[in-house]
Structure formats: C-alpha cells, structure tokens
Amino acid sequence: MPELPEVECVRRSLEPLLAGARVLRAELLRPDIVTGPARARDLLQGTEAVALRRHGKQLAILGRPGRRGGPAPRDREARVLLVHLGMTGQLMLLPAGASPERPGHVHARWRVRRPDGTEHLLVFRDPRRFGGLWTFRSVAELEVRWSGLGPDALELSARDLSTALAGTTRAVKAALLDQRVAAGIGNIYADESLHLAGIHPAARSDRLRAGQVRALARAIPAVLRRSIRAGGTTRRDYTDGLGRAGRAGRRLAVYGRAGAPCLSCGTCLRESTVAQRTTVHCPLCQPLRARGPAGPG
DNA sequence: CCGGACTCCTGTGCGC
DNA sequence: TGCGCACAGGAGTCCG
Numbered sequence: 507m508p509e510l511p512e513v514e515c516v517r518r519s520l521e522p523l524l525a526g527a528r529v530l531r532a533e534l535l536r537p538d539i540v541t542g543p544a545r546a547r548d549l550l551q552g553t554e555a556v557a558l559r560r561h562g563k564q565l566a567i568l569g570r571p572g573r574r575g576g577p578a579p580r581d582r583e584a585r586v587l588l589v590h591l592g593m594t595g596q597l598m599l600l601p602a603g604a605s606p607e608r609p610g611h612v613h614a615r616w617r618v619r620r621p622d623g624t625e626h627l628l629v630f631r632d633p634r635r636f637g638g639l640w641t642f643r644s645v646a647e648l649e650v651r652w653s654g655l656g657p658d659a660l661e662l663s664a665r666d667l668s669t670a671l672a673g674t675t676r677a678v679k680a681a682l683l684d685q686r687v688a689a690g691i692g693n694i695y696a697d698e699s700l701h702l703a704g705i706h707p708a709a710r711s712d713r714l715r716a717g718q719v720r721a722l723a724r725a726i727p728a729v730l731r732r733s734i735r736a737g738g739t740t741r742r743d744y745t746d747g748l749g750r751a752g753r754a755g756r757r758l759a760v761y762g763r764a765g766a767p768c769l770s771c772g773t774c775l776r777e778s779t780v781a782q783r784t785t786v787h788c789p790l791c792q793p794l795r796a797r798g799p800a801g802p803g
Numbered sequence: 804c805c806g807g808a809c810t811c812c813t814g815t816g817c818g819c
Numbered sequence: 820t821g822c823g824c825a826c827a828g829g830a831g832t833c834c835g
Binding site for chain 3 (some may be wrong): 507508509563590591592593594634636637683685692693741742782783784
C-alpha cells in the first residue's frame with residue numbers, strides 16, 4: 507500500500523535522525539529478501555548514513571565508508587541500500603533496547619549511533635514480503651536501476667505524460683500504474699488522480715484529448731502533495747519511520763468509497779476492475795466518452 | 804512488441 | 820461461534 511506519499515513521509519521522518527549516524531551492526535534475518543551482495547558491509551555495516559533519497563516508491567540509504575581503522579580497500583567503497591516497502595513493508599526507527607510493537611516478520615535490522623551518542627534500532631518488517639532490499643556499490647549503480655523508472659510522479663510534466671500516454675492503447679489507469687510511465691503511483695492515487703482530472707479509469711490512453719492529459723498531469727502531483735501534507739494514507743499497517751499513522755485516508759475522494767456519494771456531485775460511486783485492480787470512479791464526473799463541444803464527432 | 808493474465812505472500816473480514 | 824475462503828496489491832514473469 508505504500509505509494510509515493512507514504513514513502514516520502516518515511517524518508518522525511520527518518521532522514522534527520524539517520525543522516526550522520528554510524529551503522530554499528532547490520533543483521534539480516536531473512537536473506538532471501540535481498541537482491542545483490544548481502545554481507546554485513548553491503549547492508550551498510552561500518553558506514554555512515556549520509557542521506558535518504560527517494561524515486562517513486564523506492565527509498566535509498568546512502569552509506570559512506572568510515573575513516574577509522576584503516577579498512578581494507580574493498581571496504582573503502584560507498585554502499586547504497588535500496589528499500590522497497592511493497593505492500594506491507596515498514597521501515598521504523600526505535601530507541602535502542604526497545605522492541606517493535608509487532609515484532610513478527612522483521613527481516614532485517616540495524617543498530618545505529620547518532621552523532622549525539624544515542625543509539626537506535628532501524629527495523630525492516632514486511633509480513634507479505636512483496637517488498638525487499640537491494641544493495642549497490644555506488645550511487646551510479648543505484649541510478650542505473652532508477653533509470654529504468656519513469657520520472658518521479660511529483661516531477662511529472664505534461665509533456666512526459668502526453669508522450670507516454672500517446673504511445674499506448676492501454677486503459678489510462680493501467681498506464682498510471684506502470685512505473686515506467688511515472689514512478690510512484692499505485693492503486694489509491696491512480697483512482698484519486700483520475701477522479702480529480704475527470705477522466706474515466708478505463709479510457710484508452712492514446713485517445714485522451716490534450717486538455718484531459720494536461721488536467722491529469724496537474725492532478726497527479728496535486729493529489730500526491732496533498733497526501734504528503736497529511737502524512738500519507740493509513741488504511742491498516744502504514745506508519746512513517748517513527749510509527750506515526752497518516753491522516754490522508756479521510757481525504758480520499760473515491761478509493762474505498764464505492765457505493766458512497768461522490769463528494770463533487772453526489773452520484774453513487776461505482777466499483778469495477780481495471781488492470782486487475784479494484785477501481786472506483788464517479789460515472790458523472792468521469793464519463794467514458796468525452797462530453798461537450800470539444801468532443802470528437 | 805505489446806498487453807493482459809498470472810504469481811508471489813499473509814492478515815483481515817465476511818459469509819455460512 | 821468458528822472455520823474457511825476470498826480479497827487486498829506492487830511488480831516480475833509468462834504467454835498469446
């Protein structure tokens with residue numbers, strides 16, 4: 507369930523506490539969640555966390571080699587740990603000695619010491635294991651991976667979106683869920699963005715009018731930013747890196763509201779399946795066929 | 804090559 | 820009341 511806003515809230519909550527912290531120990535409890543080299547060093551042990559970066563739904567912790575102790579040449583390299591939360595993933599920072607509220611399904615943990623001397627435990631838990639960790643030896647390697655994704659959905663331009671949609675016959679919602687079109691949109695914010703833009707989720711991507719594409723390109727970042735400001739959407743499990751639930755769920759216009767009245771027009775919201783995903787839209791605000799004088803025919 | 808379908812995984816909630 | 824099944828979905832893979 508974590509989509510771009512939730513991952514960004516995790517990033518913002520953790521970065522001030524992790525930046526400058528020394529990773530004293532990395533423990534991998536379930537090796538099969540890692541892709542790439544998975545020794546302690548690859549999991550940032552011995553490095554200093556310098557920054558948390560996000561692209562779409564992916565969160566990277568950048569580790570810089572320590573200066574003390576004359577490390578072996580191999581260990582003077584930078585390390586990058588990429589975290590994908592999947593559906594039920596959580597990355598949480600706890601005071602050292604504390605145990606997670608729900609300790610089950612903790613797959614990795616890190617003991618860190620901040621510059622002020624306090625020690626904390628960073629925990630990755632993911633019951634459903636749709637998420638995971640990826641390790642890289644450099645920021646350049648991370649960027650190679652990220653180059654396979656489209657532009658971050660917060661930075662999406664009308665031009666980029668227009669090009670991507672013009673080249674596919676898929677339903678527009680299917681295109682929005684494709685991380686190569688825009689990185690960071692999942693089922694919740696696809697439905698929310700399409701509702702705000704007044705576009706039917708099943709409309710063919712390449713048949714949208716220019717005005718619809720522009721409206722969608724405006725709606726996507728607007729919906730995401732509003733959710734970030736409210737701390738993200740918590741439906742069940744999601745919390746930020748300090749265990750705080752988000753308040754954006756109560757602002758959702760369509761997701762999870764099938765059968766309820768549209769907040770704009772009062773029409774009963776309709777549930778369907780698009781791109782194998784539960785989809786909710788307003789039949790009046792989001793007509794499949796364009797209305798008005800600008801329409802084709 | 805494109806797009807749709809299937810798969811992984813487990814907690815939750817509903818229906819019988 | 821309790822059991823069992825359907826459902827939730829990000830993203831990789833497979834197949835037509």
